[in-house]
Amino acid sequence: MRLLAGSPEKIDVEQLIADGTQGDYIYMYPPRQAYREMPEASLTEHLRTSFAETADEPLNLYVHFPFCRQICGFCNLYSVPASQQEPFADYVDLLIREVDQWVEWIAGRRVDTLYLGGGTPSLLPVAELDRCIEHIERTLGVCRDKVPEVAIEVAPDTVDRTKLKDLHRVGINRVNLGLQTTSDDGLHRIGRRHGFALAKERIEDALSTGFSNVCVDLIYGLADQSVDQWRGIVEDVLRFGAPTVCAYPLTLRPNTGFARRGMEVPGASQYERYEVARDLLTARGYVQETHVRYVIAGRGGYQQKRNHWAGQDILGIGAGARGYLRHCDYRNGYSIRRRRDALDAYRTRILAGRRPYVQGIPLSADERMRRYVILGLLDLDLAGFTTTFGADATVVFADQIAELRRLGMIDVRGATARLTRDGRKYRDLLVQLFFSQQVWDRVTEFDYLE
Numbered sequence: 001m002r003l004l005a006g007s008p009e010k011i012d013v014e015q016l017i018a019d020g021t022q023g024d025y026i027y028m029y030p031p032r033q034a035y036r037e038m039p040e041a042s043l044t045e046h047l048r049t050s051f052a053e054t055a056d057e058p059l060n061l062y063v064h065f066p067f068c069r070q071i072c073g074f075c076n077l078y079s080v081p082a083s084q085q086e087p088f089a090d091y092v093d094l095l096i097r098e099v100d101q102w103v104e105w106i107a108g109r110r111v112d113t114l115y116l117g118g119g120t121p122s123l124l125p126v127a128e129l130d131r132c133i134e135h136i137e138r139t140l141g142v143c144r145d146k147v148p149e150v151a152i153e154v155a156p157d158t159v160d161r162t163k164l165k166d167l168h169r170v171g172i173n174r175v176n177l178g179l180q181t182t183s184d185d186g187l188h189r190i191g192r193r194h195g196f197a198l199a200k201e202r203i204e205d206a207l208s209t210g211f212s213n214v215c216v217d218l219i220y221g222l223a224d225q226s227v228d229q230w231r232g233i234v235e236d237v238l239r240f241g242a243p244t245v246c247a248y249p250l251t252l253r254p255n256t257g258f259a260r261r262g263m264e265v266p267g268a269s270q271y272e273r274y275e276v277a278r279d280l281l282t283a284r285g286y287v288q289e290t291h292v293r294y295v296i297a298g299r300g301g302y303q304q305k306r307n308h309w310a311g312q313d314i315l316g317i318g319a320g321a322r323g324y325l326r327h328c329d330y331r332n333g334y335s336i337r338r339r340r341d342a343l344d345a346y347r348t349r350i351l352a353g354r355r356p357y358v359q360g361i362p363l364s365a366d367e368r369m370r371r372y373v374i375l376g377l378l379d380l381d382l383a384g385f386t387t388t389f390g391a392d393a394t395v396v397f398a399d400q401i402a403e404l405r406r407l408g409m410i411d412v413r414g415a416t417a418r419l420t421r422d423g424r425k426y427r428d429l430l431v432q433l434f435f436s437q438q439v440w441d442r443v444t445e446f447d448y449l450e
């Protein structure tokens with residue numbers, strides 16, 4: 001990720017705004033670039049401590065399926081291009097073995113969300129996805145019908161109406177469709193093999209299948225897109241009336257196809273695109289849930305992310321999955337240069353009965369406080385901070401909050417500190433003020449050639 005200055009104290013928000021600088025979308029803290037290789041025994045000890053402390057709290061499960069039809073030019077998620085004969089059943093066997101490893105720590109805990117992400121989990125046959133969920137139910141004592149959000153990420157060209165119905169039948173209630181753009185040229189330039197006509201049909205199929213929540217993801221700033229073209233894309237998507245729409249800024253990450261081709265993100269106009277999305281969506285009745293997500297009240301949302309941003313744990317399962325727990329974040333391997341090697345390494349560890357995690361970062365009380373503020377900053381629960389940490393966030397982070405107030409970016413009232421309309425727009429710049437020096441240094445030193 002791109003840091004905004006030499007250290008958190010040197011960030012000049014006013015100058016960055018004047019320059020039209022866009023911050024990377026920060027959806028987790030610490031970011032993964034702060035993870036380091038850690039001995040299995042040490043990570044295991046941190047995890048054991050975490051689970052002991054949160055045994056009475058709800059848990060969220062994330063299962064990673066690292067397979068895609070193609071690798072999109074902007075994407076740095078961990079995934080491998082799937083072959084025609086990809087042995088998906090073997091991968092589900094590995095997931096099942098991994099679930100068995102976690103049982104001793106989490107059996108019986110209430111599960112509030114189950115998210116099948118990737119990659120492209122919808123590439124797998126529904127029977128394989130069902131087998132995975134069924135094993136989770138049986139071993140952890142979870143009943144999918146009682147989990148409020150059971151979600152899957154879907155690429156439009158991996159499903160048809162029948163497959164969507166099958167996904168619904170096996171208990172999936174939220175579908176996340178990665179559309180990104182409604183322009184055929186734009187789809188082609190990010191590497192998709194389908195056009196908008198097919199995606200449109202699939203979104204309409206999903207909306208009429210009975211899922212309680214359908215989310216359509218868009219990215220702005222792709223492929224020389226003008227602000228007017230972006231307006232047209234948002235208008236196209238508004239016609240669907242999907243309960244949730246996400247609009248993410250394009251971020252150029254090292255090692256992605258776009259970065260290798262020397263593509264540039266169109267600077268200041270990204271904020272114009274943000275405003276276009278915000279204004280069009282809110283004018284049509286969507287509520288802005290975060291700086292990237294818009295929901296129809298009572299129908300839309302993204303509960304797993306909301307739960308984590310409110311302080312709950314996420315247990316990540318699968319090759320490349322990340323877990324976010326009270327005392328430690330971890331990752332089950334990662335590489336976008338040697339994708340197959342990372343999958344093979346995961347397989348080898350699981351088959352040898354070893355734990356899948358290889359990287360992570362222990363979280364001190366200081367880092368946990370920073371995480372609470374960074375993830376909660378849109379609508380910061382100050383009373384919750386005091387209850388959780390026995391400290392006053394406006395004292396611990398007095399300098400940062402004073403700066404945000406001076407800039408008119410935050411409104412502190414009673415037990416809440418809420419980003420203003422401008423604060424939301426610049427949220428990805430503002431949160432970097434709250435990074436620790438330790439995380440800053442780790443991100444700075446990160447080797448992007450992994």
Ligand code: SF4
Pocket residue numbers: 067068069070071072075076077079118119120155178
């Ligand atoms: S954007 Fe989605 S479909 Fe494209 S490579 Fe990334 S995970 Fe795969």
